[in-house]
Amino acid sequence: MTDFTENLMRQNLWFLTAVLAFLAAGVLYSMAALRTQANRLHLLGSIAFGVATVALLSFMGTRWVEAGRPPFKSLYESLVLFAACMAVLYIAIERFYKIAWLGAGTGWFGLGLMVYAIAKADAEIINLPAALQSVWFVPHVVVYFFGYAAVFLAFAAAIAHLWRPTAQFNVRTADGGAQQMTYAGFMHRTILLGFVLLTAGLVIGAIWAKAAWGDYWVWDPKENWALISWLVFAIYLHLRLGKGFGERTAAWMTIGGFATIAFTYLGMHLLPTAEQSAHIYQ
Amino acid sequence: MNAAQTGGNAGAGSRPAAAADRMVAWHRLSYPQQGFGVAAVLAVATALQHVFASQPSPAAAWSAVGATALAALWLAYKHGRQAYFWLSTVQAGVVLMAALMICTILGTVILQGLPAQDFARRYGSLAGPLQALALTDVFHAWFFRALAGLLALASAVSIVRRRHTLLRWRNLGILAAHVSVLVVLGGALLGTLLGAKGMIHLQVGESASDFQVDAKTRAKDQPPALQQLGFAVRLDKFELDRHAQEFNFYTYARNDKGAFSMIASDRPRKGATVGQPAPGSGVQVTVTRVLSNAVRTLQGARHSVKLPDGKQIQVEPGKTYAIADGYQLHVERWLPDFSMDMTSKTATSKSDNPDNPVLAVRIAPAGEEPATARLQYLFGREDMRDMMGQGGHGSGKGTPFAYYFELGNATASWSEGPIGGYNPAVEVEVKWPGSVAEKVVLHGKDSPPVKLGPDRMLSFHEKPNDIKNYNSTLTILQGGKEILTQRIQVNKPLRFQGTDFYQSNYDPDNPNYSGLQVVVDPGLPIAEFGLWLLFFGTLHAVALRDRRLPKLRTREVVVANSVPGEAL
Structure with a gap:
């Protein structure tokens, strides 16, 4: 195993810029969260996310050209994609929901993904195996990572809700007005977004599996865990319809849902059935 | 939910009122209680699976089916409306989805579909109970199918009971999402009943009109079955695409x-610093030349040939020399590290190091084209000369000619060879702290690695050249005609008359084989x-539903910030 610092030194300028941008976003939004009047910090934090987005898109673009394939194959590449999806989604969401704590959470989490990517840096750009050479590859992976990013935001909001259940913040409406919302309300909205994306990822994956393997579903561990994490949120949506489903329970379920997503993404090699799987990050 | 009362009293007409009063609506029970109910149904399915796995006599099989059917009828008579109502509730959906989740988790933490003896070895005394609960092949177990059936039933019943609300535009997504459960499971059921899966193994030129049905898609006790395609499929061509070298x-x-183990890779670019030296070693490797078709020449090395008359002449590869008795000696080429490829019967050089130097020569009468004469290999190494009996050495039965190679103080030099060849080499400058930079040529085929400090080294070699894709050209034949x-x-894949052919296998040792x-x-x-x-459906539901949430596009409510940091 190589040293972390050795891996760090091998990263290119775009990558390092993104690391610093996430760090800056984390610091700036944390500072903004601790102050009442923090418009300038907010602005600077948004700029940091913008820089991170540009840097990561450039990183992925150059790697795409160099590798001659979409840069979404290895764990390292997927972590970079995940971080990019976090930055893009946060920028899009901030147009309506300007919540400093979530900006801070996104910044630190994005930094965490980048640091983990350094630890897991690829020794070599590997070729794409035949099964992954498909038009469905890019939409499947990108949709899933936007889904993961949305679930992360829901997870962050769930923690914020458990910490401050009654806190309310203003939300900008589409016509430029404002409206009140709690963390639980925001959490639910991001779950809805995440659920649509997870559904899309699942459906695209199944359609692709048919073209590649001749079957929509082969009960592969990764597929199974994608189904399990999808079911957590499907159950959440059904439970919400009944009485007695409190916001606290909802928050804990969201945390559980994020945990299943994290396990689906990173924990597959821990399963005894992993040896029978076709798609696990090495 | 007033529907709950409706359900609770639904059976009152056909039963004593007292019994109906004592009944608690199933969806009002706690989730664990509802869960036990579902588990009971799944247990019945597992029991039936065991009965049928033991290959019962037709009588026993029919009694099992009959008993189950009777029990189901009795339950339907006693609790039919209750069950129907329960299936339509959100609670039932939650319990069934949670059950599906738990079963799926079990199917990933327990090894699936192993042969019985492997299972016993892996799980010891647990193997028995796991097999009894059909957890050794969850996704093909009867209880799993029963669960899928219950989910489909619940979706159907909840749609039917809510049909009036669901048919409104803003609920259509919800409707579609629940209908989709029925459609997907219905498709899967149809596939299980009428579908077949299998493999066809073909050599180029061969055709097949049937295939061996995969063991998993037929009942366990049935013999391997052949399924007719209804047409023939012929493999015309098989091609392996490789990634560029x-x-x-x-x-x-x-x-x-x-x-x-490999920890880093770098592309060869002139001027680039390459390799990942051991931390603190301070060594730096810079690329000074990149050759795509490198040719190595040894300048100053001496080749000489002893002729049959005992005279020894100096020669150079590519030149022709007149020798005694009206003959000429043509030195065709020099192979620094001779090796004979036994399959193609051609001479090659294993490396560029003069470990086994050989001169390839032709001896022809003067005035004739040397190429018409037989190619002979003269060995420069003493033991090889002895073995081959060249120039009177060894047993002496070979040729009277002998080749002597003298390295002397020859220097190797590299240059770019003719365009079209591919023989990559790089020249790097290795600079250790406090010492003079040293130039080394790394050749893709045989150069020893460059040391990069303790336990580190840099080599220059080919990227593992995995297969990019594999292709089969197939022709469908019907009644002897090419369709x-x-x-x-x-x-x-190729689809023809409801049959799909997928490229599935190849054999690295057999370029004519294709597995479909x-x-x-x-x-x-x-x-x-x-x-x-x-x-x-989900997209529509999320975009249009959930009016209970604070809406974004409605009235503006401006509220002062109550918590610092949550500013607009």
Whole structure:
């Protein structure tokens, strides 16, 4: 195993810029969260996310050209994609929901993904195996990572809700007005977004599996865990319809849902059935 | 939910009122209680699976089915309306989805589909109970199918009971998402009942009109079955696409287990610093030249040939020399490290190091084209000369000619060879702190690695050249006529009359073999439609539903910030 610092030194300028941008976003939004009047910090934090987005898109673009394939194959590449999806989604969401704590959470989490990517840096750009050479590859992976990013935001909001259940913040409406919302309300909205994306990822994956393997579903561990994490949120949506489903329970379920997503993404090699799987990050 | 009362009293007309009063609506029970109810149904399914796995006599099988049917009828008579109502509730949906989740988790933490003896070895005394609970093959177990059936039933019943509200525009997404469960499971059921899956193994030129049905898609006790295609499929051509050949620098480091593993790679670019030296070693490797078709020449090395008359002459590869008795000696080429490829019967050089130098010569009468004469290999190494009996050495039965190689103080030099060849080499400058930079040529075929400090080294070799894709050109024949020809590859199957052919296997040692997966599954298009229905339904539902939430596009409420940091 190589040293972390050795891996760090091998990263290119775009990558390092993104690391610093996430760090800056984390610091700036944390500072903004601790102050009442923090418009300038907010602005600077948004700029940091913008820089991170540009840097990561450039990183992925150059790697795409160099590798001659979409840069979404290895764990390292997927972590970079995940971080990019976090930055893009946060920028899009901030147009309506300007919540400093979530900006801070996104910044630190994005930094965490980048640091983990350094630890897991690829020794070599590997070729794409035949099964992954498909038009469905890019939409499947990108949709899933936007889904993961949305679930992360829901997870962050769930923690914020458990910490401050009654806190309310203003939300900008589409016509430029404002409206009140709690963390639980925001959490639910991001779950809805995440659920649509997870559904899309699942459906695209199944359609692709048919073209590649001749079957929509082969009960592969990764597929199974994608189904399990999808079911957590499907159950959440059904439970919400009944009485007695409190916001606290909802928050804990969201945390559980994020945990299943994290396990689906990173924990597959821990399963005894992993040896029978076709798609696990090495 | 006033529907709960409706359900609770629904059976009152046909039963004593007292009994109805004592009944608690099932969905009012706690989730664990509802869960036990579902588990009981699944246990019945597992019991039936065991009964049928033990290959009962027809009488026993019919009694099992009959008993189950009677029990189901009795339950339907006693609790039919209650069950029907329960299935339509959100609670039932939650319990069934949670059950599906738990079963799926079990199917990933317990090894699936292993042969019984492997199972016993892996799980010891647990193997028995796991097999009894059918957890050794969850996704094909009867209880899992029963659960899927219950989910389909619950979706259907909840749609029927809510049909009036669900048919409104803003609820159509919800409707579609629940219908999709039925459609997907219906497609899967159709596939299980009418579909077959299997493999066809073909050599180029061969054709097949049937295929061996895969063990998993037929009942366990049935013998291997052949399924007719209804037409024939012929393999016309098989092609392996490889990724473009590529040579890179690879840094290897000794890992915790003591073995060297690759930790970094660099593309060969002139001026680039390459390799990942051991921390603190301070060594720097810079690329000074990149040659795509490198040719190595040894300048100053001396080749001489002893002629039959005992005279020794100096020669150079590529030149022709007049010798005694009206003959000429043509020195065709020099092979620094001779090796004979036994399959193609051609001489090659294993490396560029003069470890086994050989001169390839032709001896022809003067005035004739030397190429017409036989090619002979003269060995420069003493032991080889002895073995081959050249120039009177050894047994002396070979040729009277002998070749002597003298390295002297020859220097190797590298240059770019003719365009079109591919023989990559790089020249790097290795600079250790406090010493003079040293130039080294790394040749893709045989150069020893450059040391990069303790337990580190840099080599220049070919990128592992994995297969890019594999392609079969197939022709469909019906009644002896060629109907259609199509090239398939991984991710690009061929579909003909409801049968799909997938590129599945290749054999690295047999370029004429192709393995095709055959899938006959009338449920696939239905399942595909169901999947898209699920997606668009969910999208529609999320975009239009959930009016209980604070809406973004409604009245503006401006509230002062109550918590610092949550500013607009």
